[in-house]
Amino acid sequence: MTQIDASEYGWIKIDGKKYNHDVYILPSGEVKQREYGHTFTKEQIEYLLKEKPEAVVVGQGTSGMAKLSEDAKKLLEQQKIKVYADWTPKIHDTFNTLAKEKKTAAIIHVTC
Numbered sequence: 445m446t447q448i449d450a451s452e453y454g455w456i457k458i459d460g461k462k463y464n465h466d467v468y469i470l471p472s473g474e475v476k477q478r479e480y481g482h483t484f485t486k487e488q489i490e491y492l493l494k495e496k497p498e499a500v501v502v503g504q505g506t507s508g509m510a511k512l513s514e515d516a517k518k519l520l521e522q523q524k525i526k527v528y529a530d531w532t533p534k535i536h537d538t539f540n541t542l543a544k545e546k547k548t549a550a551i552i553h554v555t556c
Contacts, residue, residue: 466481470549
């Protein structure tokens with residue numbers, strides 16, 4: 445099971461590996477690079493939903509600057525997927541707990 449170990453401005457450590465870019469964590473545990481940006485788009489959420497997660501964790505950056513677009517929010521609501529969004533340093537425990545209990549995906553911004 446994938447676990448978030450730590451994060452600070454500009455990086456995140458997942459299962460002992462440090463990533464210096466935004467990431468997706470797929471329900472399978474695979475970690476993929478996310479295109480940089482302060483908006484999580486509908487297309488990015490569609491990518492996460494391919495593996496049919498039960499929950500999605502959104503790391504909005506170290507100061508909460510990144511947000512879900514309105515289209516992305518609507519898609520998640522339509523799919524009845526619970527979303528847990530907060531500043532990236534605050535989502536570690538949320539993701540780690542959820543990943544033990546259910547099929548969980550994440551989209552994480554690592555800077556502002």
